[in-house]
Amino acid sequence: MPRLSYRRALTRALADEMTRDESVVVLGEDIRVAAANVTTGLLKKFGPERVRDTPLSEQAFTSFATGAALAGARPVVEFQIPSLLFLVFEQIVNHAHKFPLMTGGQCAVPVTYVVPGSGSRTGWAGQHSDHPYALFAHVGVTTVVPATPADAYGLLVSAIRCDDPVVVFAPAGALDLREDVTDPAPVPLGRGVVRRSGDDVTVVAVGHLVHDALAVAEELSGQASVEVFDPRTLYPFDFDGLVDSVSRTGRLVVVDDGNRSCGIAGEIIATVVERVRLVAPPRRVTRPDGAVLPFAPALDRAVQPGRDQLTAAIQLTLKDG
């Protein structure tokens, strides 16, 4: 079977959708030379009217995409750094997200925002290492964090076809993955998947942490049967799928590369305990409250959720009940 890399999966999704639908255009900084290694070949194939290199004007080109969407385009905006989403939060949240309701349904704003390399890329320090997906889930913007190449392809395709704004976080920790994919296909938004079946505890893992959770589950296979649930979309979240899993296992641990307070892990736990009687208190492994990733590699790693923390959290949950 052909091997598909995560980055090429994103490229292929863009190219396939641009081929399928003339209204798809791509905007972003340095995309003509594919500085993030995602838009490779698109300029040559589709031309500068559909692959538009932008000046360093994040707020304007994000709103430009909103306007283009109001006029019938399906823009994809690529951001080179996850922290730029803080800069354009207003343009996405206060404009793109609100227009359909505020106009009484007169319009749709089908813009996709892609962040290849979200989270820590090691050594990029405080302003290049955030993973701000929970902010978008909080305000109700569809938010996806694909963990695998096949999902990167399938979720990006679905995001582009969605009539609402969608933010696609491609974690730096997943970008180098490859997998065998015969026929990449759309993956529905809002649908999670059980990556590994188990009976004793459900681990919800977000993005690249799915792979850490699978490794930990394997390590613990002699002691415990760990189910790994990959939500894939954080908003809307597949709570029905997760509740099915936790109803069987009775235990819940969440591992999430966001900050602790008001993070997605807290929301996942709150919703599950509203619906399921657990046999042990749930636990979460996250970045610390208010985390800023320090530069030195050992410090950078210390702030991110690690396999040891996840292992400990699973073991405590099993011990508690």
Add this chain to the structure above:
Amino acid sequence: MTGSDPVRLYRTVRLIRRFEERAIELVDAGEIVGGIHPYLGQEGIAAGVCAALAADDLVTGTHRGHGHVLAKGADPARMLAELCGRVTGLNQGRGGSMHAADFGVGVLGANAIVGAAGAILTGAVWERRRRGADVVGATFFGDGAVNEGMLLEAFNLAALWRVPVLFVCENNGYATTMPVAGAVAGTIAGRAEAFGMPATAVDGQDPESVRAATAAAVARMRAGGGPELIEAHTYRFDAHHTFEHRVRLDYRPPEEVAEGRSRDPVVIQGARLAPAVRAEVDAAVEAVLDAAVDFALAGPHPDPATALDHLYASGLTARNGGG
């Protein structure tokens, strides 16, 4: 379409004037909740600019936006119903005064973030033209917005990519209570010139001057000349927002207000019409607005169960906040 039509121009300024006055009455009566940002005194700008645009040209504006929407051709009755929060309003009561939109006449929405609408319009015009339509756009903003970085970024994008957007600065001298002299370093025209955009200053109190300047700019833009800026000097006759009627802010000298009001676009344009013609237009506008008030107040209030309708165009529904 873009030739001078004094009667039509007068009708538009008179319609906006009386619409605003009727809306303020409805604010005072409690029928419009939250108040409005009156456009009184600035009517000549919306009327003049929109008179020089074609039906499928696009417009965006700001919180002081009733005039722009009416001048572009929206139904005053549905507009007033929107201000009254009724389902019969342009936005089904979801947008209100600051977000009135009528995509059917090319109004892509008034924006309450003052520097925001320019970049949105630039993207919209770019996309329409990419699809082969010969459209231009006009975006309205106040003197306060020229200090918003996003608007200046939009100047750059429009100029760089030669998107035919007319940036219309309604310089009424105040950003809420901040005098323009205390807020704008350099000049407003200088902002445009820095990006290679032609800038024209115009008397915003004279609808005909605004129309002529716009028509000239639009002709250059349609010929491929790229974006332009018009700085229309005007004066806001009333408050920044109707809340001032209660709190009585003191920031404009009375003699300045009197002088500003002496240059009234409705009077200036009305003087170009025979008295009988003017009286006929006035009566027709009054009839339209009488009907608009009746329509607005007769419209049903939205069902609270529908509060989040239209949140998602994809059909996604939000989780309930209760229980």
